[in-house]
Amino acid sequence: MADRGGNVTSGRPAFVAVDWGTSSFRGWLMTVDGTSLAETRGHEGMLHCATSGFAPVLADHLARLGAARELPVLICGMAGARQGWIEAPYLHTPTRLDALHSGARRVETAGDIRILPGIAQADAAAPDVMRGEETQLLGVTEPDFTGLVCIPGTHSKWIRIDAGSVTSFATYMTGELFSVIALHSILKHAVVADAPFGATGSAFRDGLQRAYRAPTRLTSSLFGLRAGQLLGFEQHTDGAAHLSGLLIGAELADAVMQYGREHPVRLIGAGTLGQLYATALADIGFKATLIDAEQASRRGLVKAAIHLWGTQF
Amino acid sequence: MADRGGNVTSGRPAFVAVDWGTSSFRGWLMTVDGTSLAETRGHEGMLHCATSGFAPVLADHLARLGAARELPVLICGMAGARQGWIEAPYLHTPTRLDALHSGARRVETAGDIRILPGIAQADAAAPDVMRGEETQLLGVTEPDFTGLVCIPGTHSKWIRIDAGSVTSFATYMTGELFSVIALHSILKHAVVADAPFGATGSAFRDGLQRAYRAPTRLTSSLFGLRAGQLLGFEQHTDGAAHLSGLLIGAELADAVMQYGREHPVRLIGAGTLGQLYATALADIGFKATLIDAEQASRRGLVKAAIHLWGTQF
Numbered sequence: 001m002a003d004r005g006g007n008v009t010s011g012r013p014a015f016v017a018v019d020w021g022t023s024s025f026r027g028w029l030m031t032v033d034g035t036s037l038a039e040t041r042g043h044e045g046m047l048h049c050a051t052s053g054f055a056p057v058l059a060d061h062l063a064r065l066g067a068a069r070e071l072p073v074l075i076c077g078m079a080g081a082r083q084g085w086i087e088a089p090y091l092h093t094p095t096r097l098d099a100l101h102s103g104a105r106r107v108e109t110a111g112d113i114r115i116l117p118g119i120a121q122a123d124a125a126a127p128d129v130m131r132g133e134e135t136q137l138l139g140v141t142e143p144d145f146t147g148l149v150c151i152p153g154t155h156s157k158w159i160r161i162d163a164g165s166v167t168s169f170a171t172y173m174t175g176e177l178f179s180v181i182a183l184h185s186i187l188k189h190a191v192v193a194d195a196p197f198g199a200t201g202s203a204f205r206d207g208l209q210r211a212y213r214a215p216t217r218l219t220s221s222l223f224g225l226r227a228g229q230l231l232g233f234e235q236h237t238d239g240a241a242h243l244s245g246l247l248i249g250a251e252l253a254d255a256v257m258q259y260g261r262e263h264p265v266r267l268i269g270a271g272t273l274g275q276l277y278a279t280a281l282a283d284i285g286f287k288a289t290l291i292d293a294e295q296a297s298r299r300g301l302v303k304a305a306i307h308l309w310g311t312q313f
Numbered sequence: 314m315a316d317r318g319g320n321v322t323s324g325r326p327a328f329v330a331v332d333w334g335t336s337s338f339r340g341w342l343m344t345v346d347g348t349s350l351a352e353t354r355g356h357e358g359m360l361h362c363a364t365s366g367f368a369p370v371l372a373d374h375l376a377r378l379g380a381a382r383e384l385p386v387l388i389c390g391m392a393g394a395r396q397g398w399i400e401a402p403y404l405h406t407p408t409r410l411d412a413l414h415s416g417a418r419r420v421e422t423a424g425d426i427r428i429l430p431g432i433a434q435a436d437a438a439a440p441d442v443m444r445g446e447e448t449q450l451l452g453v454t455e456p457d458f459t460g461l462v463c464i465p466g467t468h469s470k471w472i473r474i475d476a477g478s479v480t481s482f483a484t485y486m487t488g489e490l491f492s493v494i495a496l497h498s499i500l501k502h503a504v505v506a507d508a509p510f511g512a513t514g515s516a517f518r519d520g521l522q523r524a525y526r527a528p529t530r531l532t533s534s535l536f537g538l539r540a541g542q543l544l545g546f547e548q549h550t551d552g553a554a555h556l557s558g559l560l561i562g563a564e565l566a567d568a569v570m571q572y573g574r575e576h577p578v579r580l581i582g583a584g585t586l587g588q589l590y591a592t593a594l595a596d597i598g599f600k601a602t603l604i605d606a607e608q609a610s611r612r613g614l615v616k617a618a619i620h621l622w623g624t625q626f
Contacts, residue, residue, distance in 0.1 A: 218532070
């Protein structure tokens with residue numbers, strides 16, 4: 001599938017793809033072969049739209065894209081949450097990714113606007129939910145894919161896929177814990193506030209290995225970061241990298257326990273965080289392929305759109 | 314040793330005992346046999362005194378106690394930190410508890426005012442520090458005690474003591490993580506803000522067992538608390554108890570890995586938190602004895618005072 005393919009395009013706009021998250025809106029004017037002809041982005045996420053309404057925000061972005069009124073629109077993400085535009089109820093694991101479109105809900109409005117569902121793991125022993133990531137999963141996997149997908153972020157996700165079906169997944173609060181600990185706990189004295197989210201230097205890798213080797217000690221290793229600085233073992237400037245290493249190391253240790261290391265991993269990420277996880281996964285012994293997060297979303301939306309509307313829009 | 318012993322006292326005030334923490338001041342007018350004749354308490358902790366000065370705060374509390382000017386004063390806690398009144402440098406593990414007084418530093422002022430040291434574990438692989446808890450340890454152990462002490466709180470501590478020596482310890486950020494997660498993370502939607510710190514009901518115990526059995530999953534089980542409510546498995550009103558169960562369960566799982574369960578545990582606590590840990594320790598299979606936290610501090614200060622000044626003040 002071509003992507004941002006430049007001039008070799010089958011040309012005309014076929015639909016509008018939208019990734020509508022908690023705090024962001026991203027839209028693309030897409031051809032049927034997956035080329036993005038134009039893009040638009042803004043901060044009008046679900047939280048914003050809960051007061052402003054969703055329809056006017058979408059209309060504004062469609063205008064920016066120069067999208068014709070009759071073009072269908074396919075949306076993934078939090079717009080389909082209970083507190084979103086309309087609820088697109090979760091599909092439940094196990095569920096085939098190429099059946100995602102079957103759970104899409106149509107908005108009652110002029111035009112053809114549909115919202116893809118999230119996926120829930122309705123297991124009382126390990127309840128979990130995703131919205132938006134399921135579309136990325138569809139984007140980065142073949143119909144017969146077996147293996148793991150890792151999607152780092154505020155709420156990192158690990159997903160086990162068997163022959164094209166999501167069979168189980170787990171969400172780790174890695175990114176959010178980094179933020180609340182660095183900003184609001186005693187570790188604010190140990191972490192340089194404007195340091196980037198870790199680095200691939202030794203402080204990150206040391207933290208990674210420490211947590212990976214003793215994952216049950218996490219809440220103690222966190223205090224050790226502060227104590228290590230007080231006692232002169234560590235530098236204040238390494239605090240952020242060490243903290244991200246500890247949290248990512250704990251995540252990977254549990255992922256290995258849950259899923260093993262023998263499966264191929266598709267790592268969906270971008271920028272510094274993508275590089276950080278690529279380094280971490282390699283250090284721990286995973287065989288991972290890094291795939292750009294936005295590209296994953298767009299590809300998933302194109303696949304689902306073709307399932308919904310065929311190739312003749 | 315008598316404590317608040319009522320009328321059977323050897324009577325006259327011998328010294329003033331002070332527990333001077335980060336955000337609190339507690340002082341007692343003590344007889345040599347450990348009876349508290351009067352007490353005073355306030356919010357002028359180390360953070361407050363960093364701007365107001367320490368000497369005037371102490372003078373004010375001594376006046377409230379009606380303490381004679383010549384009475385010696387023994388202080389434990391953060392007043393001895395580098396950013397405190399004067400630094401009483403850490404003793405290093407392994408260190409005998411009945412040698413604590415040897416690290417006391419005298420304040421250069423009229424009268425005899427001394428501050429007890431903290432204890433540091435200067436081990437690059439597990440750096441840790443305590444200030445204030447070492448005095449409680451002295452208070453709750455005999456000179457030949459072998460076993461564990463658990464001191465729950467903002468920064469929970471587990472201490473291994475061998476024949477009266479602190480050989481190792483670990484600090485878990487249990488209480489502080491509860492606060493920052495409940496107040497600042499997505500779990501603020503899953504935790505009733507004014508709920509007490511857990512309870513001994515089933516939500517607490519379920520969280521405890523979940524984290525205890527899968528301690529490497531902690532950062533995922535935290536998200537599961539939110540997902541479990543979204544999917545209808547759990548009640549919003551149980552969120553706080555479940556969260557405290559998860560964090561305490563992870564702490565106890567690591568403590569068992571570090572120290573085993575065969576040793577007697579002296580649990581230093583008070584109020585709801587003490588009861589919560591007493592329940593948790595029993596559920597996990599520790600043999601624990603609950604000792605009041607203030608009593609532990611006072612007893613430790615009395616023992617150290619006798620080491621410093623003998624029984625003839």
